Amino acid sequence: xxxxxxxLTHGRRLxxxxxxxxxxxxxxxQEKLSGIIEKRKEKLQEQEKxxxxxxxxxxxxxxxxxxxxxxxxxxxxxxxxTNKNVGKKRPVKYKLVDDNxxxxxxxxxxxxxxxxxxxxxxxxxxSDYAIN
Numbered sequence: 001x002x003x004x005x006x007x008l009t010h011g012r013r014l015x016x017x018x019x020x021x022x023x024x025x026x027x028x029x030q031e032k033l034s035g036i037i038e039k040r041k042e043k044l045q046e047q048e049k050x051x052x053x054x055x056x057x058x059x060x061x062x063x064x065x066x067x068x069x070x071x072x073x074x075x076x077x078x079x080x081x082t083n084k085n086v087g088k089k090r091p092v093k094y095k096l097v098d099d100n101x102x103x104x105x106x107x108x109x110x111x112x113x114x115x116x117x118x119x120x121x122x123x124x125x126x127s128d129y130a131i132n
Contacts (some may be wrong), residue, residue: 091107
């Protein structure tokens with residue numbers, strides 16, 4: 001694609017690349033390029049219009065907030081969508097000390113560790129390792 005762009009943006013290379021085309025073919029290319037340019041201009045104008053409308057809406061909201069005596073911090077204080085447990089570790093529910101004296105802690109969530117599975121297979125109960 002970069003070769004195409006190099007040819008398209010370089011006058012002599014473009015002229016050499018299109019020397020085989022007839023006038024009618026060149027005019028078709030010109031029409032297609034003009035159409036692309038017009039669509040881009042319309043899209044850019046639409047984006048600018050949307051940006052302007054957004055800024056106007058923000059200004060209106062800011063004015064309403066000032067009239068009501070509110071600021072952004074007041075809105076952030078109302079935000080309840082954040083989970084308060086984010087970053088907090090879950091409490092450990094089970095503790096098992098193996099034959100080597102190593103302590104194995106487990107929250108009871110997720111896949112059961114092998115140490116606990118082996119203990120349960122040997123006849124123990126999960127409640128034997130529960131932390132009160």
